[in-house]
Amino acid sequence: MRELRAGEAHIEVWADAPALIARAGQLFAEKARHAVSTEGRFTVALSGGSTPRALYQRLAAAVEPDAPGIPWRDTHIFWSDERCVPPSSQDSNYRMAYDALLGRVHIPAEQIHRMRGEDEPARAALDYEKLLEEQFEKTPPRFNLMLLGVGEDGHTASLFPYSAGLEETKRLVASPFIEKLRAHRLTMTPGAINAARTIMFLVTGRAKAETLRAVLEGERDPRRYPAQLVEPDGGQLIWLVDEAAASLLSPGNGRAH
Ligand code: 6PG
Numbered sequence: 656m657r658e659l660r661a662g663e664a665h666i667e668v669w670a671d672a673p674a675l676i677a678r679a680g681q682l683f684a685e686k687a688r689h690a691v692s693t694e695g696r697f698t699v700a701l702s703g704g705s706t707p708r709a710l711y712q713r714l715a716a717a718v719e720p721d722a723p724g725i726p727w728r729d730t731h732i733f734w735s736d737e738r739c740v741p742p743s744s745q746d747s748n749y750r751m752a753y754d755a756l757l758g759r760v761h762i763p764a765e766q767i768h769r770m771r772g773e774d775e776p777a778r779a780a781l782d783y784e785k786l787l788e789e790q791f792e793k794t795p796p797r798f799n800l801m802l803l804g805v806g807e808d809g810h811t812a813s814l815f816p817y818s819a820g821l822e823e824t825k826r827l828v829a830s831p832f833i834e835k836l837r838a839h840r841l842t843m844t845p846g847a848i849n850a851a852r853t854i855m856f857l858v859t860g861r862a863k864a865e866t867l868r869a870v871l872e873g874e875r876d877p878r879r880y881p882a883q884l885v886e887p888d889g890g891q892l893i894w895l896v897d898e899a900a901a902s903l904l905s906p907g908n909g910r911a912h
Pocket of ligand 1: 702703704705706707736737738748803804805806807810811812813
């Protein structure tokens with residue numbers, strides 16, 4: 656593993672996707688144990704995508720066979736974004752996480768808080784915002800862990816280039832219509848994402864290299880690259896990337912381990 660810095664961002668570059676997923680699993684377990692021992696519960700926001708799926712599958716198997724494990728009974732699951740489809744749909748982020756992980760570990764059902772992709776989008780966004788206000792003492796909520804990916808177009812959660820929701824400052828959850836998908840999405844807004852105590856990006860593959868360089872080292876242009884809107888408000892920002900995705904980042908002041 657080698658480490659890089661880009662501004663405030665702490666970037667860990669791992670050899671390949673399996674090594675990155677192993678590290679993500681280890682960090683997930685550490686954050687979960689720490690949160691439960693200090694606050695009595697662990698709150699995590701999941702996202703969709705193929706890289707998060709690999710993490711969920713790994714978490715469902717033992718992460719560290721000799722370690723105390725993950726305190727699933729005290730874990731509370733939320734989502735950073737959702738597609739506007741029923742939970743039974745193959746496109747549902749809830750379903751993906753359920754199939755890969757949630758159906759395989761012992762989390763009390765009432766601690767799994769999905770976004771209701773089957774409802775009218777504006778309504779579903781308002782309802783999820785209300786749920787967050789009920790589940791957390793403070794607004795915006797301070798999740799212990801926020802998992803995010805980055806799309807080739809620079810989107811994160813369902814904050815897509817030039818879409819509504821990017822400039823949203825009052826709401827925690829938005830329901831933008833995404834032109835290129837010809838569909839609405841449900842997404843946490845930057846204000847909700849940035850309040851998290853730890854934000855962890857997972858980015859793998861050569862196809863993301865240009866975008867990753869633009870997000871981390873390019874001009875600030877968050878309407879074009881919404882992932883640039885992720886700037887934690889006092890929390891920690893960790894980028895886990897593989898060598899392929901990092902291949903266009905400047906070595907800068909990076910340190911090899
Ligand atoms: C979604 C996601 C999305 C995803 C990125 C990266 O619902 O699609 O939440 O933001 O995380 O598109 O996805 P990949 O890991 O599949 O590239």
